[in-house]
Amino acid sequence: MIEPFLLKAALAGLLIALVAAPLGCLVVWRRMAYFGDATGHAALLGVALALSLSVPPIIGVLSIASAMALAVTFATRRGVFAADTVLGVFAHAALAIGLVVAAVLPGVRINLIETLLGDILTVSGSEIMVIALGGLVILATLAYGWRGLLNATLSPELMAAEGGSLTRDKLIFTLSLAVFVALSMKLVGILLITAMLILPAAAAAPLARSPERMVMMTALIGSVSVLGGLWMSWEMDSPAGPSIIVVAAAIFALTGLWPKTRNR
Amino acid sequence: MPTNTPLIRAENLSVKTGRRVLLDAVSFAILPGEAISLIGPNGAGKTTLIRALIGTMPISDGTLFRRPGLRLGYTPQKLPLEQLIPMQVDRFIALSGERDKARRREMLARCGAGGLQAAQMMDLSGGETQRVLLARALMRQPDLLILDEPTQGLDQPAEARFYQLLGEIRAETGVAVFMVSHDLHMVMAQSDRVICLNGHICCSGTPGMVARDPSYIELFGQCAGLAPYRHHHHEHCDHD
Numbered sequence: 001m002i003e004p005f006l007l008k009a010a011l012a013g014l015l016i017a018l019v020a021a022p023l024g025c026l027v028v029w030r031r032m033a034y035f036g037d038a039t040g041h042a043a044l045l046g047v048a049l050a051l052s053l054s055v056p057p058i059i060g061v062l063s064i065a066s067a068m069a070l071a072v073t074f075a076t077r078r079g080v081f082a083a084d085t086v087l088g089v090f091a092h093a094a095l096a097i098g099l100v101v102a103a104v105l106p107g108v109r110i111n112l113i114e115t116l117l118g119d120i121l122t123v124s125g126s127e128i129m130v131i132a133l134g135g136l137v138i139l140a141t142l143a144y145g146w147r148g149l150l151n152a153t154l155s156p157e158l159m160a161a162e163g164g165s166l167t168r169d170k171l172i173f174t175l176s177l178a179v180f181v182a183l184s185m186k187l188v189g190i191l192l193i194t195a196m197l198i199l200p201a202a203a204a205a206p207l208a209r210s211p212e213r214m215v216m217m218t219a220l221i222g223s224v225s226v227l228g229g230l231w232m233s234w235e236m237d238s239p240a241g242p243s244i245i246v247v248a249a250a251i252f253a254l255t256g257l258w259p260k261t262r263n264r
Numbered sequence: 265m266p267t268n269t270p271l272i273r274a275e276n277l278s279v280k281t282g283r284r285v286l287l288d289a290v291s292f293a294i295l296p297g298e299a300i301s302l303i304g305p306n307g308a309g310k311t312t313l314i315r316a317l318i319g320t321m322p323i324s325d326g327t328l329f330r331r332p333g334l335r336l337g338y339t340p341q342k343l344p345l346e347q348l349i350p351m352q353v354d355r356f357i358a359l360s361g362e363r364d365k366a367r368r369r370e371m372l373a374r375c376g377a378g379g380l381q382a383a384q385m386m387d388l389s390g391g392e393t394q395r396v397l398l399a400r401a402l403m404r405q406p407d408l409l410i411l412d413e414p415t416q417g418l419d420q421p422a423e424a425r426f427y428q429l430l431g432e433i434r435a436e437t438g439v440a441v442f443m444v445s446h447d448l449h450m451v452m453a454q455s456d457r458v459i460c461l462n463g464h465i466c467c468s469g470t471p472g473m474v475a476r477d478p479s480y481i482e483l484f485g486q487c488a489g490l491a492p493y494r495h496h497h498h499e500h501c502d503h504d
Contacts, residue, residue: 162338209384
């Protein structure tokens with residue numbers, strides 16, 4: 001007999017794994033792991049501000065993560081530092097500011113461990129509804145802009161020369177990521193949001209011959225990681241979010257051994 | 265001499281980032297059917313100019329006119345992310361918006377990349393990549409091809425084959441070509457007009473005229489002026 005809370009956790013986790021697949025592939029293709037970190041880490045500040053203003057945390061996370069994603073997108077365009085330096089600065093500054101604000105704002109009490117590491121086992125039915133709806137919005141948006149997203153990934157110049165809009169592409173990508181952060185924070189925690197994005201995608205990369213196949217493989221690997229992680233958490237009493245990532249990392253190690261069969 | 269409306273006309277085009285001036289009051293026009301080579305030392309602003317023409321680099325000063333309805337074909341120097349994204353050649357061509365598989369196959373074959381449809385982009389050699397990029401650019405039946413160092417990293421035979429292909433395609437379609445290039449000999453043989461860039465335009469004109477220009481000789485040295493190739497396009501050229 002499976003406990004209801006485990007069923008809920010599995011459902012929420014599978015939904016997140018599905019939504020994470022196309023986004024995670026884009027993050028891996030674009031070498032933007034730090035971008036996920038910057039957006040994810042901003043969520044803590046969002047939670048703190050939302051609590052001090054007495055609005056639902058998801059609103060605070062959505063606003064701050066979107067603001068962060070847009071700021072990073074348009075700050076890395078110009079400037080003297082390499083993109084990864086700028087992203088690293090943003091990512092870690094956001095986390096540190098969030099921790100400080102959470103500590104000093106009057107009347108704000110945040111369960112830091114839960115915010116940082118997530119708590120998939122206490123996910124509620126209404127939270128699952130929010131994840132399903134938000135996830136649907138993300139998937140529909142990405143599907144709508146998919147050709148542009150692939151072209152901008154391959155070569156922004158080529159896309160612009162063919163008449164595509166780089167600004168539209170950036171908005172789709174950054175805002176989808178911000179919404180994803182808001183949806184998945186409860187499940188895996190802000191420290192591991194990027195892991196949920198990039199580990200399954202990286203594990204799928206050696207197995208795929210087309211972008212869409214890689215997205216499907218990523219969804220599959222993400223789902224197996226969620227179920228495996230929950231099982232591991234149940235059996236070993238380990239924290240659920242990190243357990244999911246541990247399973248994903250194990251799959252990554254396995255597929256990395258896959259013989260390179262891509263050659264013609 | 266082609267007398268049609270220019271495809272692109274730049275007037276006193278300047279690009280600055282912060283306090284650095286990358287392009288300083290650059291003026292030129294690209295006429296239909298013309299082959300123009302853009303040469304210049306590293307850091308001369310060649311890539312900046314290309315980006316300004318494409319529209320990914322904001323212009324600080326001056327104006328850039330595009331003929332209304334101008335269709336651009338563009339080949340980047342390379343695809344920096346091709347190592348990470350799994351993609352077959354045919355899919356890459358289809359991403360230009362061409363839905364007809366037969367037309368895609370035809371164009372690949374025309375560019376000497378027939379049989380590569382099922383290959384992964386990341387497995388292509390440098391020469392094959394350039395052919396595939398060219399096929400994608402031509403898929404859109406462009407009025408103007410902008411090629412960013414199409415022969416970088418190619419060995420001499422591959423380079424010669426690429427220029428031969430480009431010549432054939434120009435003869436067939438009459439497409440204008442604006443090409444960044446390092447190899448001066450080929451430039452001399454293949455271009456109607458050469459623009460020598462070093463932040464500003466230091467000289468421009470027919471390859472023969474540019475090769476004798478003191479500012480060109482100063483940039484590239486005496487030996488560069490001794491390019492042994494002859495070109496046959498004097499009648500198409502004007503010095504500006």
